[in-house]
Amino acid sequence: MESWKVNLISVWFGCFFTGLAISQILPFLPLYISQLGVHSHEALSMWSGFTFSITFLVSAVVAPWWGSLADRKGRKLMLLRASLGMAVTILLQAFATNVWQLFILRGVMGLTSGYIPNALALVASQAPRERSGWAISTLSTAQISGVIVGPLMGGILADNFGLRPVFLLTSALLMVSFLVTLFLIKERARPVQNKAGQLSGKAVFKALPYPFLIVSLCVTTLVIQLCNGSIGPILALFIKYLDPGSNNIAFMSGLIAAIPGIPALLAAPRLGRLGDRIGTDKILMGALVFAVVLFFSMSFVATPVQLAVLRFLLGFADGAMLPAVQTLLVKYSTEQVTGRIFGYNQSFMYMGNVVGPLMGASVSAIIGFRWVFVVTGVVVVLNILQFALVLRKRNQLAAARREG
Template sequence: MKLKMQQLPLWRQNLYVLWFGVFMTGMGMSEIMPFLSLFIAELGDFSKEQLSLYSGLIFAVTFLVMAIVSPLWGKLADQKGRKLMLLRASIGMCIVIFLMGFVTNIWELLLLRALQGAFGGYVSNSNALVAAQTPRQHSGHALSILVTGITAGNLLGPLLGGFLADAFSYRTSFHITGVIMFLVFLLTWVFVHEKQQEQPAQKQTVTKTLTFTDIRKNKVILLLLTTTLLVQVVTMSINPILSLFVKQLLDPGQSVTMMAGLVASMPGISTVIAAPAFGKLGDRIGTHKLLIFGFVFAMVVFAATTFVTNVYLLMFLRLLTGVSDAALLPVIQTLLTKNTAPENTSLVFSYNQSFQSLGNMCGPLFGSAIAAIFNYRGIFAFCSLIMLINFVSFTRSKLFVSNEK
């Protein structure tokens, strides 16, 4: 196996290994969802309100901590090397997730979930390493393939978690995932190679002093980071009320759980299928055109979803939502690469992960608030409006022109 891997171009070898790594990271982040509340219920005698509160807190704390610490790891990656940060993240998640199988109370689980976020950075540094070492003509396609890895992991994580919990136990599922993350650590150690490039002295100084204030002054980078945040917000906004909306569309006696699961999986499935093709298309026709398509397509799909009358139409439109994600997410990654100095790539991609984590947190809160004020359908109308505002922001910026020259 090692001989075959070494026969590949370095950027392809890294890409294949890192795809598996981000895939397993996505699984590790999402597999707890099917049994989170049930596992928490085993850790104490909680009321229904307490159980809901603790479940939400334990889910959110990982993303909150990740949003805070990701830029710190990204800055260190630019200084010390991205492979080192990949090894740190994978072994850190290995240990933390494995230890979750031994917790005895709610506070231990909360601490370990926070540490899971603190040890994050595998995805952002994978993106940064691939972006930095892939030939420019293949960068869009390569980054699109990585998007399929994290998306597929997030999609299949709940399925794996539910299967492992049923076949073994809640605790054993953590142990198995921890062992898999150790495999990710070993594969990264052996097969991922980073070409070190010597940096001029003054550029090293810039890297050391770079702060979010510096990034905030770069309107292009800030717009791209904000787009990442908003795409995650609209993607995650439906999650809190999905089963309730599906129930509203179903006839009495139909299985709400099964249909809600199918509807929830649709965006991930289409993103995995469409992202590599969009990556190649973007490399060929330009990111500008693909970006326009992604925004317009998302606006139309969300607007149409407002008027669905049955669950099968909802399922189809959610499938199309994943197509818009497949167009937008790789383009954002590619534009970040084009508009970032090589010595700051990891830092900027880490900020991108921070904004993505904030979107994962804010999306469900946004969806719940809109559903409470208006109704379930109102969520999709507001999502379409958000994409419209984001699209207008891009058209008024210099990004479209500068990246086509």
């Protein structure tokens, strides 16, 4: 088997365990904070927000630096650093005795981030360009699978064995990622010999054929994550609003939250392969338009079943959008700076994870649940307009270069 395919299979399992590990903890953080002695509603909400956000904020700051280091020192080293670092910090979280210790450890965890973007960069740099869309889309199914399985596994563990064992199992799974990376992943003997890692951010973008397109794709990544996160804070409350007499709100919320992962898992490789044939930018634009239609439709639902159906359909767009962005980043950058570009994109992704829930909670508090879907749809429309303008500019420049 070709070495890039072996690496793809290996990092698939590494990304699966990473996605599973992170997702099985996040739903239970407020319960763990309560267990650490924070009980009032106001304080619990505040600390839950802080401990959730600090990881992504720190990650957003350090992601470009890790990307630069990956370009200079190699991506396998960064994969080992991220998996081992997360394993250790999550293990320590299991033994936290107060909320301040948990908060600090969650911040340190942000410093250890970067497994998934470095895995993407590794696969992108080794897969043949004509198959990069399929390879990246296939790899994206790993994280999606982990996010589907993680909350279910975490819930079973928490109900039967308590919250601290969830952290212990999560740490063990990340050690599996570390061992898979250490023994199975093969990288070229030496990263590309150049000084790209020492270039300033401005110099890196000046070296790109279409730097404005890279910026646009990073903004699109932020919008995609913002859309995914804006619904999270209000989902359970909205379901309760739609069906106030239900006795299984928690189960319905978990099901409706997870359901987009199933079509995303099935669609991602197929849409990636289709993008390789007809153009990845067309797949991305189509998925964004489809998402707009679904978000506006969600604002009119009358039952949880209708919401579940629309969320299921949204999964097909989810399976196309981020892989398409990542494929375009590969296509319009060079191997010498791929790690740096993916690091910048990861920063935008983390910021979307922070801004999305804040936007959703604020809109629902001010003007109501349904307006969260409307505002989210409007944000996607604005992104479609900016992306369309950028594609038009790219086409004009490409035509001018051909004529010149």
